[in-house]
Amino acid sequence: MGSSECLSSAILSLILSCVWLGGPCSCSAGTDSIKPGEGLPFSENLLPGHRHLLGIWYTSDVNNKKVWVANRDKPISGTNANLMLDGNGTLMIIHSGGDPIVFNSNQASGNSIATLLDSGNFVVAALNTDGSVKQTLWESFDDPTDTLLPGMKLGINLKTGQNWSLASWINEQVPAPGTFTLEWNGTQLVMKRRGDIYWSSGILKDLGFEFATHHNIYYFISVCNDNEIYFSYSVQDGAISKWVLNSRGGFFDTYGTLFAKEDMCDRYDKYPGCAMQEPPTCRTRDYxxxxxxxxxxxxxxxxxxxxxxxxxxxxxxxxxxxxxxxxxxxxxxxxxxxxxxxxxxxxxxxxxxxxxxxxxxSSEDIGKPWWIWIIILVVAVFLFMLPVFCCSQRNSRGDGKMGKTSCERRKSSTANTLSDSKDIDNVKQFSLVSVMTATNNFSDENKLGKGGFGPVYKGKLSTGQEIAVKRLSRDSEQGSAQFYNERLIAKQQHRNLVRLLGYCIEGEERMLIYEFMPNRSLEDVLFVPAGRKMLDWNTRCNIIEGIAQGLDYLHKHSRLNIVHRDLKTSNILLDHDMNPKISDFGTARIFEPNASEVKTNNIVGTPGFMPPEYAMWGVYSQKTDVYSFGVLLLEIVSSKMNIPCGSNDGAGNLINHAWKLWGEGNSLELVDQAVRDPHSTTQMLRCIHIALLCVQNSAEERPTMSQVCSILTNKTEGLPNPNPPPLCT
The missing domain is CATH 3.50.4 (Hepatocyte Growth Factor)
Incomplete structure (x- = not known):
């Protein structure tokens, strides 16, 4: 931190006199250290009967919000008190209201000093004879309250058992430990409410957490060794920062960036990261x-x-x-x-x-006068009848058939498009200049490929972060749908969904900016001899499980319950650790949780990955994605593309081939020879078995993605025999 924004040495004396929240503040100090035998007194202006605290705050914080409180559950009564470092090097608050409050009772040294560092850490250190620090005896960073500062740790010291965690204040007036705690479990931040998991950040990977957005000034640190397991963060030079856990379960930083908003998980909408809760039988989600x-x-x-x-x-x-x-x-x-x-x-x-x-x-409008309800009813009826009136007027103007089709198309668009742009701008908006600079003005050297939405370019932001930019073609209907879909999908964050960093809208330009996937798509790796060397059997298993978990999240655990409808190898991207990320949501649709299936006349997707009920009759459901996953699973196991049924009467159709080998008891022949391993035979056969369950001809017979995740995890769970898939004849 820059010195102009650091924590001031005067803070200790100030807080001793006025941190009781509302009293006078009239003392000062001109030092950042206390030597043995020295102390900082309370102000003589304290009012009798108030309770007082020792704490630290940023001098630049106009609200004087405390980032650390020493005696949060032991407030001091009385008017006579001092913070002292005695001759033995013991730091304590001596007061007239009771026994001293001692901080370093087990670690003391006669030649020591207590110092408030620029980082905000209040440290008692033993000194060498030349005045240099010999050993840290005690530090406030080892006892966090509700605020995480740069350099603080969340986690555990495995040698000493020291636990670093945050605990919220009871409320803004009472700093004693309250309802919520925040911990680090080795992979993610976990918020608990009275001991029960309330919210988690998702796994920390690359530049951030799965379920939390953050400012780009942060550098994250995760350590796991024989001595300690902890998370910490640092900031760019000159920046100030604090992460605060408040009394209502809100977790936010200095800049107002929300990791978790207040009361976010109190209801039963599926916010990312919220723990599953069972509502009382008497409550519904609109309460x-x-x-x-x-x-x-x-x-x-x-x-x-x-x-x-x-x-x-x-x-x-x-x-x-x-x-x-x-x-x-x-x-x-x-x-x-x-x-x-x-x-x-x-x-x-x-x-x-x-x-x-x-x-x-159960309604925000409870208690409204009767006439308010009449107005609301009239307006609702008018809004309901308006589109009907418009459609009937259009139908009466000549070509009735075309008029009806237009209205139906409008209704279909309203039902099927995930959202419009009004409620989805929760990701960063980039300027056109910044995107052009990052991609070297969309140079051919930076072009990664082209899809139905338009070309894709590699770029690098000024921060050094690599990005992938999808530039919407102006005549692309698929790209237009994807632009709006993907901005909404950004709210559904999961480690196996590609992360949308932002978007660009300027003039007729529409662009989506994603995290860059250095290993490109699964298709680019799986079907190329040089690429397959990167895919040993364990890596393929991790990819299979990751795709399954991503789909399960979309179907069941995301707030919107989404069906992808175009799952295939080219839409699975691989990060630098070969972790899979589901991408391309241009054809995705919201699927009502209580609906079993939906029918459409607009069939989209890729031949060979579409189940028969969708390809022939336009009926899709979550089982549509299950079928596609089964095909994908067969391709991953065999390193062979599935050739759709056609004039070749099934030759090259992977589903036909897999079913034939299954019936002969020779399923192992399907496995790519490069990864066949006697020690993994059982697992390979199990994957083929699961794939055949997913591609069964009847949608009702296919498992859900939750069931697929369960049987992939539980290697001993018994599996039913599959019924025939749709076969080429």
Whole structure:
């Protein structure tokens, strides 16, 4: 950090006098260190009866938000106190309200010093005779509170058992450990709510986490060795940063970038990273807490005087109690809980006995006057009838058939397009100049290929990050759909989906900017002799499992429940570790969770990967992707392309060939000779078995992707015999 933005040496004395949140601040200090026998006193202006804390904050933070609090659960009472480093090198707060609060009770040295470093770390160190540091005895970074600073660790010291984790404040006034904690499990950040997993960041890879966006000033560090397992981060020179876990489960940085927004996982919408929760039988997802002024002349039905509970805890308790209708904190400092069972009428201006409570209701509009509901109904009917009127008017103007088709096309477009552009701009927008600079003005040397949407270029940002740019052709209908689809898919983040970094819209230019995949597509590697050398059997298994997990996420765990409809080897990209990333969502569609199938007249996809019910009748479902996965699995095992059924009567059709070998008991002959290994025979045969289950002729008989993931993981789980696939005749 630059010195102008660093943590000031005056902070310690300031916090000793005023961090009790609301009192006067009138003392100062001109040093960043305390020597043995020295101390920092409280201000004489402290008011009796208040409780005080020792902490650290950024001097540049106008809100004086504390990044570390020493005695967060042991506030000091009284007016006489000092932070002291005694002659033995023990750092402690001595106060008139009770026993000293000691920080380095097990590590002390007579020749020592306590120093507040520019990093924000408050350190007690033993010194050599020449004044140089001999040993660190104690440091505040070993005891984080709710804030992670650059250089701090989250994780565990395997030698000492030291655990580094964050714990939220109970609320903005009470810094004692609250509802949420944040930990590092070796691969990802995990937020817990009272010990239960609430949200996780997804695995840290390359430049970030799967389920969290971040500012581009960060450099991430992950360490795993015999001594410690931890995560840390650093920033560019001159930048300041703090990551804060707040009392409502929000996790954000200095710049307001949200890793997780407040209350994000409290409901049952499928936000990326949120842990699965089972709602009470009495609640539906449209229930929510609303802060309302209500008429309340009675007492709460129940009270909880536990001062370790905050508002988030009160709402969680109320949510899970079917008789609870409203709640609030109990004490003036925002702790404790009180609950109501009765429905309380909303107060009007001037009413007596008004009280603000957090009311559970199934509609934001509860309590509206009757005439408001009439207006809403009239407007709704008008909006519903408007498109019908437009269609009928168009049909009456001559060519009725064409008019009907146009209206149907509009309705189909509304139903099938994932979204318009109004609610999907959650990724970075790049300028045309920056993209042109990155791609050397879209030079031929940087061109990677071309698809139905337009050409793809390799580029490099000013930060050094490599990117892939899809430039939409102006006459490309597929590209237009993909442009909007992919910007929405960016919200569905998973380690096996290609990551959209941003987009560019200027004039008629439409471009999508992705993370660059150095090993190109699975097609580029699998069917080329030189490329196949990179694909040993273990790598192929990892690719198979990764694709399955990505599809399972799209089908079941993403917020939108998406069917890809064009899964094939060219749409599987490989990162530098050969991890698979599903790409190209131009033909993807939202699939309603309660729907079994959808029929369309606009059949898209690739021959050889489409199941018969889709290729012949336009009926698609999640089982469409399952079929494509089965074909993909056969190609990965054999290193051979599936040739669609045609005039060659099935010669070269991989599904025909696999089924024939299965019936003969010779399935192992399908496996690429380059990877055949006696030790992996069982696993190879199991993969072929799973593939044949996925390509069964009947969609109902195919497994779901969740079942596929389960049987890929559980190597001993029994499998049913497959029924015949669609065969070339």
């Amino acid at each position: 929510q807490f609303m802060k309302q002024s209500v008429l309340n002349s009675g007492y709460p039905s129940l009270m909880n005087i536990d001062t370790s509970l905050g508002l988030s805890d009160c709402q969680a308790i109320c949510w899970n109690n079917c008789s609870c209708t409203a709640c609030n904190t109990l004490f003036t400092n925002g702790t404790g809980c009180q609950f109501w069972r009765d429905k309380l009428p909303r107060a009007q201006v001037g009413d007596a006995n008004q009280e603000e409570l957090y009311v559970l209701s």
